[in-house]
Amino acid sequence: MSKKWNIAIVGATGAVGAQMIECLEERDFPVGKIKYLASSRSAGEILEFKGKAVLVEELTHDSFDGIDIALFSAGGERSKEFCPSAAKAGAICIDNSSAWRMDADVPLVVPEVNAHAIAGYKKKGIIANPNCSTIQMVVALKPLHDHAQIKRIVVSTYQAVSGTGKKAIEELRVQVGELLNGRPANTEVYPHQIAFNCLPQIDSFCDNGYTKEEMKMVNETRKIMEADIKVTATAVRIPVFFGHSESINIETAKEISVATAMELIAAAPGCELVDDVAEGIYPMPVDAAGQDFVQVGRIRKDESIENGLNLWVVADNIRKGAATNAVQIAEILIEKYLK
Known part of the structure; x- marks a missing residue:
């Protein structure tokens, strides 16, 4: 036994x-x-x-x-x-x-x-x-970094209220009901109304103008990846119950094609390639909620730089995050x- x-x-x-x-x-x-x-x-x-x-x-x-x-x-x-x-x-x-x-x-x-x-x-x-946002990002980027060495990451997050806890989930639920019935939305958990809104602030602001959440992504990514990658982040709270989404732009030391990136991500542990734009298939929080894969899609070349890629990454923040x-x-x- x-x-x-x-x-x-x-x-x-x-x-x-x-x-x-x-x-x-x-x-x-x-x-x-x-x-x-x-x-x-x-x-x-x-x-x-x-x-x-x-x-x-x-x-x-x-x-x-x-x-x-x-x-x-x-x-x-x-x-x-x-x-x-x-x-x-x-x-x-x-x-x-x-x-x-x-x-x-x-x-x-x-x-x-x-x-x-x-x-x-x-x-x-x-x-x-x-941090939940860091976890899903590095799972998606690890195979690309191993192949082409990531030099810089620009990430914008769209984070569900469940990242703040049970009270935030309830606040969104109640606010939606109040607003749909013509009543004002009371705010307790967040500094502003979250229902039908986006808040470009997660955690408190640091002296450099970034929030603590954004700086977590910067510092934690370097420690986990064991590399001096340049990272800049913008973290936004959105009116979704479960599932964080991220728009990620990377610059790599050597070129990596979209096809190769797709192959690497499809084969990577913890990742699920969800990318068929012709059929309208891409990662969404409603599909990621309740499962443990980091879903990756909308993979495309960044045509503004020599070795750049854009990705859209979604995961259940309470589970994998x-x-x-x-x-x-x-x-x-x-x-x-x-x-």
Whole structure:
């Protein structure tokens, strides 16, 4: 009988936490004991794992005795506070927040791109899950970079409200109903109305005029790809529930044809080529939602530069952009490092 592992889900009652539970079930991860942890407000709730009731417990520094792997999705502050306690208790933390991503002693991992980096978990007992927009972009660009060496990336994102959490999903739903019935839309989660609107701000602004979300894409891409690629990003929130979309322009060191790019992406792990413009087929959030592939389409030459390509990339931000990526890391961890 194969070994089973004791798992803790930190932030189990949130949107990503719920998806982590679902991914563990779907992928038949060898779970022994499972523990659901959340804030005191959510403690006492009853969730399920494979049809069995699981009590949600309050997250404390003593929550991790006997836990092998802790999947964190409870925000940066809690990760900063509780990951060291979990690691000290012997649990390996896979953290979905931005708290540890740029720490030199913490690997930042997308399994299809830099699975080898997982080996660095031993330094602090922590592995960082990248930003959702970064994950889908590097999965799509990895095969192109290996073939032609990407020099520069210009990316604009069109991000679903689920990236902000359950309250944002509800805010969009309520705003749509209010506006369609001739009533004003109240805003609580976002600084402006999100229904029937686009907000060119995700997270707070930095001194350079970029948002923190945009700078995450710049810095995380370089760390994951292990290359000094020039990256510039614009991140936009749009009134879609699930699925982030990205318009990506790349400049490469050597020429890469559209046909070759399509072949490389079609064969790449984690990618799905969705590109038949003659038939009106291209990636869309409604199709990407609920599945784990990074869909890539609208591949075409950038005729304004010598070695340029344009791509349209879509993925489910809660699944591949967060939960699935974390569970994939855990799968590699137990297969190669925790036998």
